[in-house]
Amino acid sequence: MTLNLTENKPAQTRAEPRHIQLGLHDEQVTEMYWHMLLARRLDERMWILHRQHEVAFHVSGIGHEGCQVGAAQALKRGHDYFFPYYRDLCFTLSLGITPRTMMLALYGKHGDPMSGGRQMPSHYSARDLNIVSVSSPVATQIPQASGVGLAIQYQKTDQVVVVCFGEGSTAEGDFHEGLNWAGIFKLPVIFFCQNNQYAISVPIEREMPVKNVADRAYAYGMPGVIFDGNDFLESYSAMKLAVERARRGEGPSLLEAKTYRPVPHSSDDDDRTYRSREEVEFWKKRDPILLARKYCYEHNIFDESKNQEFENRAREIVDDANEFARSAPYPPEEEALNGVWGALPKI
């Protein structure tokens, strides 16, 4: 059965704020907010750099920060495995990829640690953080995550795998095959769908015949969980439960964050051709960062002057990363030939 956390949200009867109930300290909540804010400011700068013709492409994670930061908080960084998709700027930032690295990749500059300037921007990768390289064909990472899950089960560690994708990807065969494996073998994999309601221009009704992505979990013998993806604490709560379940050896979960992408699909898209401005404005009022800030103010976690400090610091970090990447050299041209094969073993 699909569990809908949003519809079944318990009434706030206890005096304790939600983050305390979830076992999060004020400092942890502040850090989560900080990652959301920094990701947003970085993302906005990337849009500007594209519009200034500084870079060729940008694909954005704006609007997804709430579900991403909440989920990242429930993982052990550098221990668990993470398969991101291209909107996971805030997720990968929270797990340890730096703004300088992201800017190097945006520009395709020499020494970009994610792909050495080979991939388009937002194709995250960090071997030392167990963040597996993103490719452009959607959903390919889903059955690969089941493979890592199988390997974890094989080696009997307490690691888990989280794999992210949009709801558009769930129309691909890779999605169904990946969940099928995980269900059969009870693999420690959390399938994390960030449902922003559009596959570029195609709305959800034309993407799938059921109401929720999570409804499909039943067919693969795992729980399906729906939650408000713009509520960072609800995302943390859902991921925490799924991670605990996976670590206990009870198998996979399918999580569905209901969210929205208030910006075009990518720098080459114009969303005015397929949706109303009223709809976009409605969702902008439910911006996950606005909601998180309001929560923090209400619970005296930090105040407006502290928030201004965060804004100033984010500006400095984004400026630094931007300048670092802008002034870095491009890779030497013959670098295009390297990295095809490894050294063959000597006999």
Added chain:
Amino acid sequence: MPELTNIEAVTRTLQQEMARNPNIFITGEDVGRRGGVFRATKGLIEEFGDKRVVDSPLSELSIVAVGLGAALYGLRPVVEIQFADFIAPAFNQLVQEAARFRYRTNGDWTCPLLIRTPYGGGIGGGLYHSQSIEATYAHVPGLYVVAPSTPYDIVGMLRYALRVNDPVLFLEHKKTYRLIKGEVPDDDYMIPFVKADVKRVGSDVTVVAYGLMLHETLTAAQELLHEDINVEVIDPRTLHPLDQDTILSSVKKTGKALIVHEDNLTLGLGAEIAALIASEAFEFLDAPVMRVAGPDVPAMPYARTMQDYFMPNAEKIAAAIRKLNAY
């Protein structure tokens, strides 16, 4: 030295290597309790258990993808695609993913995934149990395509493949599984990739062939001795990348080259080898480079007459060699 068939060479090597390396596990359709439809993994589940010999769901895309994930993690997966004809759903995972991981991360992530699959025709397999898929995958940088064709080569290259840190498509000609026997030493020898083998030394014509066609070529070469035609037979063993030096030095010696494959003619491996010879050994040639290959039809037909017409064989190969020798 024991004599093994090609299929026994596969099974015995997998058994030995699994006993040696605890990170090796096998998955694929029917590889466990059934021991594989060709029996290549016979006895392995009994010896190593169902965690190391894993019966997969019937889903080629994810057999490759799951193997790829396990390889990223650091295991040594050996996945079996039951028939090469059925690998198409995994094209994206194999070509766009496995073969590109190293390049797209500048060497950060590597993918030591071994994919074994039976290929080739002549067994009444019709369109979808007879295909030769090598040319499609030999076009992909970052993916080794190997096709060892004798028990000795299968053992040495399978052992080597399990030490290579890139994805490998390991092609086994299904008609040779029980047809071809040969002696295999007991020691742990290995045969490196990108190393062709001169299977028969000759002076008049060079023939490049692999798989079942290697054995048909050797039969033709034996018969042509009666006509005083001395054929040199080169087995490339690794189809991608090619050992160019061995092919070129043979052609420079004989001045005449024929390439034989079961795969259809157009843009097959023969086209690449012919181009190589044309650009690197042009001034040594005494005759046009020739090819004997399957016809350009979608795949091999089932009816015996049409199947035999499709398949190159010793007779057709001998005819081409005679033609070349006459120049």
